[in-house]
Amino acid sequence: MIVAIFCLIICSLWAGPVLGAKKDCFQCHSRRALLKGNVHPPAARGECLKCHLPHVSRYPKLLTQESPELCFTCHKKLSDRLQKAPFIHGPVAKGACRRCHEAHASSQKNLLKKDPKTLCFSCHKEANIKYARPHAPFAKGRCLSCHEAHYAENRLFLKKKGSSLCFSCHRNTETLARIHKVKNVKGLDCLSCHNPHGGPQKGLLRSFRHPPYAQGKCQTCHQNLKAGPDMCFKCHPKTRSDFYHQHNHLLGGYEENACLICHAPHVASNKEFLRDKPRRLCQRCHAETARQRAESLYIHPKWKECLACHLAHGSDSPSMLNGDGNAVCVRCHETQGKFTHPVGEKVRDPRNGQPITCVTCHNPMGTNFKYNLRLSGEASLCLECHKNY
């Protein structure tokens, strides 16, 4: 008898708040409107108070905590993995879980706000291209077949490293080996030649073909593979002298042929045969620039177009700028080239005796001050040199 009474008390204590929350919340908030389709488990169980406070809260929607802390109270595994992940998707890094997910219910899997294709393209607009021959998962909008949504080991957020991702669907490796004239397909870098989203021709090959490859003259290059960059300079002799500058990009030994760090030897999506768009390609080595961008309030509008200001092969200026710290800017900022704070050879920075240039005061890679100034333009920047004012 005593045990039964005790059980009843416990049950009523446990069920009280939950049933109460269910009843109280849904008296005003329509259950049908809120819990339609795939429902977030706490919402399905009516555990509104897991996320919301009933009376007052310092956070919007009467939440008990802000996102992502609130989400991570249950999704602990994700939180732990994010701590160790080398690459985190932008919205995840900002804790903006609700940019992609609904809180209560959704018609989509994983409580996504929209179907993956629409959702991804709402930010990644440049990827929304209609191809004559699209890759099947891309055509079906299955972005998550290949990409991770939260974190990854690689910059492209691919689910698996290198070609192993491709081979998870394209399993006929014997045929692939025969087509590519190799013994083992594992060493192939599929993305070097194939556009994983789509292309104009069969096999999703990238559009621009290196002439020896297009003409089937494989031995033009393959008989000289050990020659390194010399192999390339044989046909591109003018490029050799591009590296005769104080700073150059020739990182001999980084790969057997250093040119292939940036350039694709067979086909590419651009006429320079770059392996990727400069903003992504450059960041493979210059990751610090992306960090600076993320931490800066003001960024040069052409930040993503690295080659608008930097030379890719060699330059006599620091940062491999395409000209000195004035010439590189004046190319676009013509007015400032004529009317500005005195700059040039005869105007010296009192701190180091060097000629004052645009980049003495501006840092286009990103700062926290208007006009990409290195310090506040209100006073502190000027006072660096004009001490008596």
Add this chain to the structure above:
Amino acid sequence: MLRMPQKLLIFIFILSLLCLSIHLSWASSLKLTVSISKGPEGKNLYQPLGMFFDPYNQRFYVADTGNNRLLSFSLNGTPLKSFDAGGQLKGPYSLVRDSKGKIWVVERPFNSLTEIDLKAHRFERHQLSCAGHPVLVDRIALWQDYLLVLDRASGMVLLYDKDLSCVKSLRPDIEDFKGFFDFKVKNDRLWGLENLTGRILALDLKSGKILDMIRPKFLVSLPVSFELDNRGNFYLLDRYQKVVLVFDKSGRLKHRLFKKGYLPGELNYPWQLLLLQGKLLVLDEGNGRIDIWGH
């Protein structure tokens, strides 16, 4: 009253504590002793890129690249001489002075190793090759009677004899070698800084065998030069972060030295480190300056 052995023990204990504190704090207690920004005639340095210390005359030499000249300084930073080979020298990048007083300079615009013999009034540009391949001449150093040349095209260090014949190429025998960006010669060992990774390898100059490998246990952005002291510490110059990172033989970070800026002692676009006679020399291209740090 303490007995004699006890006193000795206490003395040894204090002495070892003292030694330990000196050992640990040498790098962190560095002070800026001299900041060199001008040559002997008072002209500012402009984008200097090369430094060399000559133990025979106790002078250090600077390739003042942007001004197309070479400068010499005493170890206390006093400017001594300026030399531009009668206006012939263009974009000197790296230099050494051999035991016979010949100056070897890398002139990047010509991709040449230029021989300057002041006594014989000789100025000759040499185009180097090794095993049939043209060499993109980068930093140079001396070892015994050999001239060591870093080839940026292959990432290897090449040994040239007096006649500029390539006698040997040094490449660590490891699969994941990424090429050298900077190198130093110390006690018959070649120490090389690997491209981008920050890994430092030591090779026996005679056999080419790997003797040591140090991998920093922290993130480096753009390592461009390094030094090592006789306490087993490594100094890694990160051009992007504008700092010198000091780490021990196990790769553990011990100190972060200096900060970015324009004033003496601060770094803008640092390019090269040189450690000599207890002094750390930092060549800063962006600030057109050599900062000498010591105690």
